[in-house]
Amino acid sequence: MSQLFSPLKLRQLVIPNRIFVSPMCQYSSLNGRPDDWHLVHYGSRAVGKSGLVITEATAVTPDGRISPEDLGIWSDDHAEAFMPMVDFIKAQGSIAGIQLAHAGRKASVAAPWLGGAPLNSQNRGWQSVAPSPIPFTTSFQTPRVATVEDLDQIDDQFAKATCRSMQAGFQVVELHAAHGYLLHQFLSPLSNCRTDEFGGSLENRMRFPLRIAATVRKNWPEKLPVFMRISTTDWVEGGWDLAQSLVFCRRLKKLGIDLIDCSSGGLVADAVIPVGPGFQTPMATAIKNKLKIKTAAVGMITTPAQAEQVIATGLADAVLLGRELLRDPYWPLHAAQVLKDDVSWPAQYTRAKG
Numbered sequence: 001m002s003q004l005f006s007p008l009k010l011r012q013l014v015i016p017n018r019i020f021v022s023p024m025c026q027y028s029s030l031n032g033r034p035d036d037w038h039l040v041h042y043g044s045r046a047v048g049k050s051g052l053v054i055t056e057a058t059a060v061t062p063d064g065r066i067s068p069e070d071l072g073i074w075s076d077d078h079a080e081a082f083m084p085m086v087d088f089i090k091a092q093g094s095i096a097g098i099q100l101a102h103a104g105r106k107a108s109v110a111a112p113w114l115g116g117a118p119l120n121s122q123n124r125g126w127q128s129v130a131p132s133p134i135p136f137t138t139s140f141q142t143p144r145v146a147t148v149e150d151l152d153q154i155d156d157q158f159a160k161a162t163c164r165s166m167q168a169g170f171q172v173v174e175l176h177a178a179h180g181y182l183l184h185q186f187l188s189p190l191s192n193c194r195t196d197e198f199g200g201s202l203e204n205r206m207r208f209p210l211r212i213a214a215t216v217r218k219n220w221p222e223k224l225p226v227f228m229r230i231s232t233t234d235w236v237e238g239g240w241d242l243a244q245s246l247v248f249c250r251r252l253k254k255l256g257i258d259l260i261d262c263s264s265g266g267l268v269a270d271a272v273i274p275v276g277p278g279f280q281t282p283m284a285t286a287i288k289n290k291l292k293i294k295t296a297a298v299g300m301i302t303t304p305a306q307a308e309q310v311i312a313t314g315l316a317d318a319v320l321l322g323r324e325l326l327r328d329p330y331w332p333l334h335a336a337q338v339l340k341d342d343v344s345w346p347a348q349y350t351r352a353k354g
Contacts, residue, residue, distance in 0.1 A: 027111035032072025064102035097172035104182030179266030304335035
């Protein structure tokens, strides 16, 4: 067996292999509810034998959506709507995960293929909220500064979304603290200029994200794992960086977070990011080795040999594939053939296994 197809045990959950579907927004829901598109999209990745299928950023409140078409889980009705999809993923032998999110100042924009422009109240938009009144770009609306009461409410929304995720049958919950969304906005000094207990020093900037992590861990079953996706660096001088990420992740480990999903960027629009094969993997390796916590590498991991090398040499404990799984939902089956690993194909597809 290749290391890529070895199981990964986190708490009492065993993920059948180390290939995870990276959360990728589909911008295709109505009022936050998953539909047939999501069932087929996520279900096909489970049929293709990805070990863990994580949904796109799923908003804990309507105001926390990136676009009006984002998924959400802010009501019991939403939780029920996820159940057929979750049941199908699990029936294929994969693990079902959900990413809980709040977009903060990057909320209220059109879907990318509709231009991605900021929306206003006359065009299906809403007022965004953030740590400080700093817009993402000059074309974005200036966000309303979150009050302490707002933060209490958002904390409660994450708690309720966590409970609803459990009711829907998910087995992994991931918190989105990357790519310039709300929790990342609190962490970075480029977007957090508060002068209260939630801004200024690193300790203060971490306070609200750590509070949310503790809330989710408290409301999630002890036997099941909690992940957190972080941007390990803003790629901008004076911003969030790997040194601060290490401090943050050390605290997350103490709170019972089980795996760090290591991405980067997204906080500012003009960051110069050195994109290339495996360009974020070294961050996952640094956090894994220095803190002795499980990590997942993501970003431009495209070939079976590359993914195998990440796992076999201990650079990370799992790989998250995004665009490559959009191109080919059955990438794990094909990777197993390349790596000469005898992975079981769906019975309906075995005639094509040759």
